[in-house]
Amino acid sequence: MNIAIVGTGYVGLVSGTCFAEMGLHVTCIDLDNQKIESLQNGQIPIYEPGLEEMVLRNYRAGRLKFTTDLSSCLDDVEVVFSAVGTPPDEDGSADLQYVLAVARTFGQNINKYTVLVTKSTVPVGTAKKVKQVIQEELDKRHLNIPFDVASNPEFLKEGNAIKDFMSPDRVVVGIESERAQRLMTKLYRPFLINNFRVIFTDIPSAEMIKYAANSMLATRISFMNDIANLCELVGADVNMVRKGIGTDSRIGPKFLYPGCGYGGSCFPKDVKALIKTAQKNGYEMKVLRAVEEVNEAQKSIIFHKLSKHYNGKLSGKTIAIWGLAFKPETDDMREATSLVTIKLLLDAGCTIKVYDPVAMPECQHKIGNAVLYSTEMYETVFDADALLLLTEWKEFRMPLWEKIKTAMKSPIVFDGRNIYDIKEMHEAGFEYYCIGR
Template identity: 75%
Template sequence: MNIAIVGTGYVGLVSGTCFAEMGIDVTCVDIDRQKIDRLQNGEIPIYEPGLEDMVKRNVDAGRLHFTTDLATCLDKVEVVFSAVGTPPDEDGSADLKYVLAVARTFGQHIKKYTILVTKSTVPVGTAQKVKTAIQEELAKRGEKIDFDVASNPEFLKEGAAVKDFMTPDRVVVGTESMRARKIMTRLYKPFMLSGERMIFTDIPSAEMIKYAANSMLATRISFMNDIANLCEKVGADVNMVRKGIGSDTRIGRKFLYAGCGYGGSCFPKDVKALIRTAEQNGYEMKVLKAVEEVNEKQKSILFEKLQKHYDGNLKGKTIALWGLAFKPETDDMREAPALVLIDKLVTAGCAVKVYDPISMPECKRRIGDKVVYCRDMYDAAVDADVLLLVTEWKEFRMPSFAVLKKTMADKIIIDGRNIYDKEEVAEHGFTYYKIG
């Protein structure tokens, strides 16, 4: 089976590589010539555990190809996935210009029945716009060629994207056609050998499922952060509260961790887009507006704790940050709490030293030399007045508090992910603050 995937970001590159791993012939398409050249040389543009080796293996096996020209591969493929970006517009809605550009190219060049599958996260109604764009291009050519459009949203977690694709908990496909349904079933069959987990829906429902899923997860995070902030005021411990409510099978334990806010490419963008979709249809998403408001405020929580400790006098303080990416196992800093925190610290007159095992090059690309980039976690802590734990990378979980005690100027730790034991930290002479 031959397929093409347009877009070589997280979704496109991971999807294409995993399909190739199952024996499918995959051509990945991107308009960025430099990115394609790098991929052809075995260099991947993102950090994702396990992906680089898999790309190299499938390129060497002749199953994974890269090009800048979708038209050149349309003759041989049965399915084209559109995995291009849908950045937010100024009003929060998803910008569909790249999605529609793929649809127009598809309509300009197909010569036989082919399915165009939207894998990008798009608002309800996008498939109809895609279908219209294809039909318009075919009309310009004076051609009548059968095609189908489908929606196949992705549910990949950065840092675990390869595993999520290879062993999905569900594959959602929205389609209007039995012909397309059969082809999509055949395409995903290698991933279903341990049990059927395909969910077929109408197209609008498939488009909505992705937004609803991410918005629900974002809601759980903001809810727990709200509870954590109240816990601090009433003397409760949010970790105990989390265990108590998480043991209820109706609630479950996942995504109930308090912290310093969520970031990344999905939750912030998708929450905004769903709010905007509702507004365009005369409805107000009051809960999601609150979720967004809580999260934006939570990104400042570590700075507020720091200010409170020093009675607002932060000028001249040296602050160490452990973790820059919005979550572990990725170099992604889109909407990362660390960016908000760094900006506030620098504005307040602090010297900021940072360490992250993966994302320091990305941080430097974004903010330049506003901070000092350190060679390891302990280097960042040298002469620091305060250590702020922002991202819970594994190497930060069991630090040597004895080393930190010797090297830090002041003995203050503010834990933005609640990974340390308060009593253990206090035994080493540190003042310790956590979330909730």
């Protein structure tokens, strides 16, 4: 089976590579010539565990190809996935120009029945616009070529994307015809031979499922952050609270970990887009507005704890930061707490030393030399007045505290992810601040 995927960003490259791993012949398309040339030379533009080896293996086997021209492969494929970006506009709504551009090229060049599947996260109603654009292009050509549109939202977690794709909890597919359903069933059956977990829905429902899922997860995070902040005020331990409510089968334990705010390419963007979709339809998402408000405040909570410790006198202090990516196992810094924290520290007159196992090149791309980059985690803390942990990379879990204590000006740790034990930190001679305990 031959398919094409437009967009070689995170979703497109992971999806295309995993399809190729299952034996499909996949052509990945991107308008960025430099990115395509890099991929053809075996250079992977994103960090995801296991992805580079899989890309190289399937490229060498001839199952994975890269090109800048969608029209050149349309005669040979049955399905085209659109995985292009949908960045937020200034008002928070999703920018659909790239999605509609793919639809336009599709309509201008198909010569046989083909399905265009939107994998990008798009607002409800986007499929109607896509279908209309395709039909307009076919009308211009005076052709009556059958086609279908479908919605197949992705549920990949950065840092675990390959496993998520190869062994998904579920696959959601919004379709309009039995013909499209048969084709999508054929496409996904190899991944789900033992338990076919494809949920077929109408297209608007499939589009909504993605936003609703991410918004629910974001809601759980902000709820727990709100609870954590109250726990500090009343003397409760949020870890005990989390365990107590997580054992309730109606609630469950996942996404109940408090911290210093969520980030990334999905949750912030999708929450904003769903709020905007509701506005356009005359409805206000009051819960999601609160989720967003809590999260924005939470991103600065570690800075405020630091500032309170020093009575607001931070100018001239040297601050060490462990973790720049919005979460472990990725170099993605979009909407990362580290960016908010760094800006507040710079405005306060601090010198900042940072270390992240993967994301430092991305940090340099985003903020340049506004901070000092360390080559390893212990170098970061040398002569520092305080250490802030913002991303819970595994190598930060069990550091050599005696070595750190000797290197720092003052042994103070601000743990934005609650990965250390309070008693152990105090026994090691550190002043220790965390979230909700």
